[in-house]
Amino acid sequence: MKIYEQEELEKELLDLLSDCSRCKMCVGVCPTFEGWYRQSAVGRLMALYYHLKYGIGGEKEISDLLFSCTNCRKCQARCKRMSVGTKSVDIFIKARTLLVRRCTES
Ligand code: SF4
Ligand code: SF4
Numbered sequence: 001m002k003i004y005e006q007e008e009l010e011k012e013l014l015d016l017l018s019d020c021s022r023c024k025m026c027v028g029v030c031p032t033f034e035g036w037y038r039q040s041a042v043g044r045l046m047a048l049y050y051h052l053k054y055g056i057g058g059e060k061e062i063s064d065l066l067f068s069c070t071n072c073r074k075c076q077a078r079c080k081r082m083s084v085g086t087k088s089v090d091i092f093i094k095a096r097t098l099l100v101r102r103c104t105e106s
Helices: 003-017 041-054 059-067 074-078 088-105
Strands: none
Touching: 003 041, 003 088, 041 059, 041 088, 059 088, 074 088
């Protein structure tokens, strides 16, 4: 993936991430949730947003968060906002692709 393609994907992800209203309705249904927001869809979405927008969080940390999602999509069934547009899991999958490409092509 060329640099400009990575930048385009980052922009696309930031647009998609702005659809989340952070209502936290998805937290309780996530099978990986053990008390920390980061173990839920909204936590993953917010961590990814701040990483892409402000460079907060290392790539390993963000990668661990994204790859710990089981893709069960239970969060999407509870989401009134994102279920009408791009699904959160689709965002995670796109972001995983970006992180893998960054890692293998740098
Ligand atoms: S339910 Fe949807 S809009 Fe609400 S925090 Fe979760 S992903 Fe964001
Ligand atoms: S798809 Fe991922 S973030 Fe959503 S509920 Fe399942 S494990 Fe949690």
